[in-house]
Amino acid sequence: MTSSSSPSLSSQYLIPLILLALYIRICISFAPHSGQSKPPMFGDYEAQRHWQEITVNLPITDWYRNTTDNDLLYWGLDYPPLTALHSKVMGHVAETVSGSWVQLHGSRGEESYEHKIFMRVTVLVSELVHLTPLFLLLSPSTCPLSSLFLLAITPSQPLIDHGHFQYNSISLGLTLLAVLALKHGWVCTGSAMFSLALNYKQMSLYHALPFFFFILGPRYNSWSGVRELVKVGVTVVLTFALCWLPFVDTAGDVLTRMFPFNRGLFEDKVANFWCSISVVVKVREIFSRITLVRAALFFTLVSVLPSQLLLFRESTPHKFILALTNSALGFFLFSFHVHEKTILIPLATIVLLYNDKRTNGQTNGQNNELTVSLPVVWFTVIATFSMWPLLLKDGLYMMYIAGMGLYLTTVYILFKQQLYSTSVLLFMLSVLGCVILHLLEIYVEPTERYPHIYPTLNSLYSAGHFALFFCYFNYRQIVD
Structure with missing residues (x-):
């Protein structure tokens, strides 16, 4: 992560921006929730x-x-x-x-009114575990206000946690705390934090390989490094032991519930490889479940290992963030039984690149008028769009429109001076495609033969974008 050439900001902006983020989440909490x-x-x-x-x-x-x-x-x-x-x-x-x-x-x-207030407050309190390290990682003292403001109004995760209703903020927050600890050289603390994230939600495995290779890379070839690795190993084992100690007698039941292979390759329309290819080839009907599990494991490992080996060779903070992003995106695209909400996992680390010039294709020393990374903004928009069928089902369409409207308006203000650049024009065409799909869904009824045509088009359109983003962020990890 690099500093912007924009004027420095005092840390006095940290608390107001967190309050803004919390205010947006409070507004979303007045909307319906999943299954209401x-x-x-x-x-x-x-x-x-x-x-x-x-x-x-x-x-x-x-x-x-x-x-x-x-x-x-x-x-x-x-x-x-x-x-x-x-x-x-x-x-x-x-x-x-x-x-x-x-x-x-x-x-x-x-679903009483009082109970809804209680449940919404529990999510709001847990959100502080997520927001605080996120803003600290973006260094309010050096990060331009535009980046921090976009971070505060990012719609994806609030719509799921405070609208749909989940506690993703805890596992994502623990992961970000781990990143923050590693950034300061607190390796054992970071390892403990990430172990806690894994023990809160198993989808944190999407980020496990980068943590492993980032810690291993500079330490495997010296006695002092090996001693530190032993300390890390002991920290991880003790953290897992403390979490699992009450469940020793039922560990098998817990693991069976955590990895439900019997639920199939995917359920609803999700913007990944398996759901997309199933439009043409009905893989769930052709192949057995065990074959699909093995295929998903193979494709996932093949997709993520190159970026992790690059991280092992060059363990810098910037490469670490890119490796976290590439690993999570690879898992989202190719792993077994992915939910549409899981796109929040790669998004959690991608937003750490808001203020990184290199993700705009700029190298050090070149002039760059952009104050935020367009690929990060672009990914955020598509990630939110990809969850539209779920948000529509939950009655969160007004919050989706308001959140996307506020975000895109801010993006327009930031990028209006570059409207005729190729990258911004491509971004605008991409957003236009989202708008066209929304308008078709409003005004054109699906046929009896294709009743789920619009969720399918949404997943295909989003999956195509995610595949391109996956290629792009891998490319950035190679050339930066």
Whole structure:
């Protein structure tokens, strides 16, 4: 990450910008949530509430097992131990406020106004784990205000956590804390933070290889480095042991729930390779599940290993961010059973390049009028667009329009002096394609033969962009 030539900003901007980001999230929280008033399963809001109910009322040995009191077909826990323990803490707080919110069997579908306030506040508090390291990593003392403002109004993650309803901010925040620690040379602290992220959401594995190679690269060939690697290994083992100690007797059940291969290659329309190719070749019908698991593993490793080997050879902070991005994008495009929301994982590290000239194709010493990286802005827009079918299903279309409108208006102000540059024109054409697909969905009814044509077009259009971004950020890691 490089500094901009723009005037330096004092850290006094940090708190106002975090408050702006929190304000936007509060506004989104007034919108509907996943599965609102849609029995019998409701949605992710009910899943999070149900996990509080289970963890508060049942012994820890039954949290991941199918029992008479824990029907795994009704939002069974499928995240690692820290998510379960976090649910238990929130469940006890909820029980203190109102026991009916987590009453075993009797609280299903709880959607009272007071309970919604409680649940929304828990997400808002957890957001500080995400926002604080994010702004610190972008160095408010040197980063231009334009970059920080775009960071504060980025719509993707708030729409999912505060609209759809999840706690992605915790795992993403722990990952960013790990990056922040490594940036300052606190290797064991960073390793512990990332281990906690892995134990909160298993999708943090998307970032695991870059952490491994970034820590290993400069340390494997000296005795002092080997001693430090031993300390890192002990830190990781102890962190995992502390997280898993209460679940020793049910570790097999936890792992089975964390990696549900029986759920198939993908579910809804997701903007990755497997869903895209299935439009032409019905791979789920042609190949067995085990064959698809092996194919997904092979394609994923082949796609991400080159960037990781580059990082091993040159372990710099800039290469680290690019390797994190390339690894997460490779996993999103090729791994088994990816959700559309998972695009937030590569986005979490891509935004760290907001103020990096090199991602604009500029080398050191060249003049660059842009105050933010266009590829990062572009990726943010497409990432949000790719989740449109999910946001529409949740009734979050007004928040999507408002969030994208604010973001694109700011981008226009920043880039209006470069309207006739090739890269900006391509960006505008890309956004125009998104707008055209939205207008078609509004005014042209899908045919009976192709009832899901618009989610399919959305996934194909987004997947094409993500594939190009994957190539571009790998290229940047090679040439920078």
